[in-house]
Amino acid sequence: MTEQLDSNGRLRHLLTLEGLPRPVLLRLLDRAQALREHAFDGTALRATLAGKAVCNLFFEPSTRTRSSFRLAATRLGADTLDFDASTSSTKKGESAADTLRTLEAMGVxxxxxxHPDDGAVAALARVAGDGTALVNAGDGRHAHPTQGLLDMLTLRQARGDDFAAMKVLIVGDVRHSRVARSDLHALRILGAGDIRVCGPQSLLPDDGTLSGCTVSGDFDAALEGVDAVMMLRLQRERMAQGLVSSLEDYHRDYGLTEARLRRAAPDAVVMHPGPMNRGVEIDAAVADGPQSLVLRQVGNGVAVRMAVLEALLAR
Known part of the structure; x- marks a missing residue:
């Protein structure tokens, strides 16, 4: 996606991982790894974005993403603003583009x-002024690039950087998951050797998203020998839409239990982007168990978002 890059191949925006050059992705991962020691405390990097302003422009609820972006910007010394759509002029009919331009006029x-709509962040990037940088923190079911990056960083820390040797399984509601799409793009860019996807047919996409993946409806079979299991949140509205018969049935067929996890490689890791439905897609004993990297993912999110903001705004 060329609009993400300037004429020198540097990031202008981060809208999706689809089509991102491998060297750019690797630079972000390497920089995030180097920034981990600064992600949780300290003021050593406060000069990096001193005088710059970063706005969290959120039209949907968020805990992890919003909080980690704010921490990332603060660690780098930026001024931060939190935009709440529920109390903003969008309630009076102001468009997202006019909101962006208004804040740009204030020096942000x-x-x-x-944003809840697919492609909404890219549309805003097209009307943004020169020198303005946008990061997609999740748009509809389209993309969540920083989640994809933090998942790859977590996986690389746990399993090494030879993605060609990895067997990775993504499980659950892939059809409606922007996280799954970003993870799949990243895994392909990094050359993952065996990408598996599992879920009920009603929750699997039919738009080419799963090209090159081994697709199965049999969770037990798909788990055999995998190095990493990436669970997805079951969005409960899928039951109301008739895409899932019941939470109990879903847990029986696609819930990750300790017994089921034993089908994976002995040193397999478990990941989940959160928030988790414990007892639905993942049991508490697994989520809190020794193979779980869920909290490491959360921590890595701060470092990854520091790396992205630095790449976009530290000129």
């Missing part, structure tokens, strides 16, 4: 945007 040139 870094925007972290979450």
């Amino acid at each position: 040139h870094g925007f972290v945007v979450r």
